[in-house]
Amino acid sequence: MPRKNADTTRELHLLLRARRAQLGLTQEMLAKATDLSRGGIALLEREHAKKNPRLSTLDSLAHALRLDVRDLFSAANAQRHRISTQQALVRIACNVYRIRTEKGISQERLSVGARLFRTFATDLETLKKEPSVTSLERIAAQLEVSVVDLLEPVPNRQYVGRLARRSWSADQAAHGFETDAHEPT
Structure with a gap:
């Protein structure tokens, strides 16, 4: 539960x-x-x-x-957690992706079910969208987890990989190359 x-x-x-x-x-x-x-x-x-x-x-x-x-x-x-050096946004992106895929939920279904813009989950997972508290609570509810679960630290390999993909996508876009990453409209 x-x-x-x-x-x-x-x-x-x-x-x-x-x-x-x-x-x-x-x-x-x-x-x-x-x-x-x-x-x-x-x-x-x-x-x-x-x-x-x-x-x-x-x-x-x-x-x-x-x-x-x-x-x-x-x-x-009043629980105190060990302070993580990982950026909260990257932790959320990794955890939302992991939980969403484990449950077989599409990005669009997650976004719409959480009463957010259709591409919100895509933008969140690709580190292009910064959520508000209300958005986090809606996403957590839709995934049937707590916001704290979404903020749990992730294995360093996943963390670094997510940052690298963001850097690569940004670098490619800056040089005029098309990427597979979703571009918000």
């Missing part, structure tokens, strides 16, 4: 405020460490504010707060 996804945006403000206080950081200090504005930090810490941060924002916050990004999605159980 998959772990239930926490309502991350609802719990995030509590975790951010508590961890920032635990480390003795002001909103200004955290903003400087993350390249976010103080107002952006304040908004994320506000209980009833509408917020749907992107993965890169959470990755930056986790790094500044000396957490793994998975910890931001498992606030309810």
